[in-house]
Amino acid sequence: MIAALAHVRTWIFDLDNTLYPASANLFARIDARMTAFIGELLRVDPIEARRVQKAYFLGHGTTLAGLMAEHQVDPHAFLDYVHDIEMEVLEEDLPLAAALARLPGRKLVFTNGDRPYALKVLDRLGLGGSFEGVHDIHAMDLAPKPQASAYAGLCAAFAIDPATALFVEDMARNLKPAKAIGMTTVWIDNGSEQAADADRSFIDYTVPALTPWLHEILETA
Template identity: 40%
Template sequence: MRQSTNRTWLFDLDNTLHNATPHIFPHINRAMREYIERHLGVDADEATRIRQDYWERYGATLLGLIRHHDIDPRHFLLATHQFPDLARQLVFEKPLLHALKRLPGRKIIFSNAPRHYTEAVLSLTGLGRYFNAIYAVENVRFQPKPMLAGFRALLQAERLDPRRCIMVEDSLPNLRSAKKLGMKTVWVSTSSRRPPYVDVKVKSAVQIPQRCGAL
């Protein structure tokens, strides 16, 4: 790939720049279940079913709660993303710092997580210094990935041509949306398959600088 700086990298956060599976996702899932129990008046099993159903249907539990239950998104996000011991829960590859430093082009965080949590993760890992902007879910009017409206809100705000953007994600539905808009796509996954809308697959974001020529 030509080493120009007129490309823009859009990076997801959870399970793309750090591993949220061991500690953070279980914490969030539990907090969401408890929130749904309290605010919808259902038991734990039904709350779990609702959380999972909305995540599968809309790409984010939040969107289903807004659409069907008129939940205040800011209240929900604040209540479900409280981490008194976040530093101990983070699983992060330190070589990623050097990899991002080597990566040419502008870099933006595009996450379905709330801004306070996103900023905390970036600060604790030291990743924040390598990003030019942060787009958390409230910055795209609570239109989370894979909804095209959220992508378009970011592109419009940053005046970006999607054909000059590269989306780095662990989520295939989100990459499918990026590809529909004309972006290049990088899938962070240990899977052996590679769908046609994925341009490059890496096991870790650390590998991206050495693989960017494939784009």
């Protein structure tokens, strides 16, 4: 391990577009399901449904949070609907599994999705045994990243000292609260970022992909 990261005892990873490449385009399928859900709920055309979807995402942190606040949508019904997708675009990632196994300390998944979906993705990637736990949207009491309570809840649930934790995300804005409580932050700059913040002072490392970076920090003296 490189000296700059020798203090890290807990490695925390976002799920979508972080543990698998954004080029797999899996989240596009979820995105389309969210648009369809809103279209059916509000009885609007796809263009208006997508506008509402993105407005809720930007204004509330997730589309679900906006739907709950504005339309009292049942979160379980929404999550079941949008996660009902095929995952054949994901492949087993042995190099990533090997890198995760070599990391010293605990490994966790921190996702705005739900646990059943996260477990399916991890199994598809061959990472089912790579993580101690999954902190999902229900564990956050439906208050998603980047709300500060999501990070506080994660640390409380797993007894994490933020000063000895590192968080990897593809959405830069979700790193800001992590940095505020003392975590080391890594942004996967893979093109999936939306509503990018010009301020990057809360990002410690910017990398194009996770697996090469993990092997680099493990092999550099």
